[in-house]
Amino acid sequence: MATNLDHLFKDKVLGHPTGLFVLFFTEMWERFSYYGMRALLVMFFTAKIFDGGWEWPSSWAYSIFGTYVSLVYLSTLIGGYFADKIIGFRWAVLVGALLMTLGHACMAVETPFFIYSGLTLLVFGSGFFKPNMTSIISEMYAEKPEKKDGAYTIFYMGVNAGAFVGILLCGYLGEQIGWSWGFGVAGLFMLFGLLQFWLAQNIFGDIGLKPEKNEEKIQLKEGERLNPFTRFELAIITISSCLGLAWILNDPISKISEGQYNLFDFTIFNFQGADFAIILALVLFVVLLFIRIPKYVKITRDRMIAVVFFCFVTIFFWAIFEQAPGSLTIFARDYTNRILEGNAAIIFKVVDVLLTIVPLGVITWVLLKLFKKTFAKYSLSNIFLATSFIIIWGIAIFRLFDKLSGDVAEIDASWFGTLNSLFIITLAPLFSKWWESKRNPNANMKYAIGMALLGLGMACVALGSASIPPGAKTASVSMIWLVLVYFFHTMGELCISPVSLSYVSKLVPGRMIAMMFGIYYLAIAIGMKMAGMFGEASTEIAKTEGLSYFFWILTAISIFLAILSVVMYPIIKKLMHGVK
Known part of the structure; x- marks a missing residue:
């Protein structure tokens, strides 16, 4: 397929083609909508009726949350197949964005029919959207592999910028103004992402169009055979x-x-x-x-066994990490002291202003640079993008004025979820340097360090909740424990999440990547469902043994898997046959 890469790299922003930044902002709005809605889901279901919620038992909310996030990952198998075989990456992104826009619009209605319909549309929309944005980037840089790492770094920043702003603003609107506002704004910006991508898609040339039938025979190495x-x-x-x-x-x-x-x-x-x-x-x-x-032949067989081990650990990593929008958010809402007074209130207000203005300012600066290169040719796309930022700035300033008024500072329960994105943006360059240094850990040690950090984070909240008696409905635990949880969990994520797919792609032959990626995403889906199951267990354990006991259980699971990863190192190293 002709990609006309020389033309793509003719107009650049920050050393990369302008098309990368079209993807950057499209992905940013998708992550804004996904994380913004996800931050509200469990709280909406469990909130009191007079607060606009459905007043469900926590077990119901955790169950539907686990099913939803699990199906999001399972649906990527369908979306990836349709993109690869039938409609191409570009149409898959458009279909996914449209389905998610409709899904968020349904969620804003807040009746059972529309909520369930909305979640269904969001599942299939994510399945079409999620796997295919990175596929477009991969094709864009097919002949410039030396610039691919930088491209994915920029794209990853768009992911985290969207997650940060989405949780910050949708969380505020949902908790303080009304759940429909939080769900509806998420859909509005997904619509903007759809429109700006649709109107600027010619910037990609032939990339991502309907796939051509490939009649080439699969080339096998000596000793290999098709199975x-x-x-x-x-x-x-x-x-x-x-x-x-x-x-x-x-x-x-x-x-x-x-x-x-x-x-x-x-x-x-x-x-x-x-x-x-x-x-x-x-x-x-x-x-x-x-x-x-x-x-399979011995080397392929051994490497597949290594992948299965990593997938096993991955299941439990996500099951514990994804307590963030579930049990940890409920902990923030019901058991954390979120009211600050005096100097503490002043300090938080200053920090909150900086955390809102600085990221939005940086992203707006990137936006202006993109405008200079693309406005003449893709003016309508840029107008929609500019309109979305005007609205974002308006909501952000409205929120700041609301939060700055009064002598006390009340922190939204969903606000703590922004710490993950903030810490990723801050710490990712340091971890990248670590992976490139002579002290770069092997695969098992990265998993061991990641799980140990996950356990350390859970140990922090277990210590913080130790004073909460069994069956307590409310408490006023210091928020520092939640800050520490997200700090350690983010470092754990940086040890495991970005490198997992890399190891899968290195360990299996090219013809088997699709199948092994399917197993990897299945592992994540199982982990996501287990996250909901762990959340359900937390409600019963909190009644009988106390919430701290639940967090200690998750700590123990994490530390056990960290130790297992270290113990298994000699075996996994042998199975990997030199892959590093």
């Missing part, structure tokens, strides 16, 4: 997938309907139907791995 799936293996995949998907959907439906709608309302071999279904699905998947992996 197509047998009918028996395809049957295992089908049964396991159907059981797993049915369980994920049935879990919140059966709880919310209080058993009225339950696909697994039966008992078999002394197991409840739902437990039997998910155990059978997992057993079948493990059986599939035992059947498939031995069919």
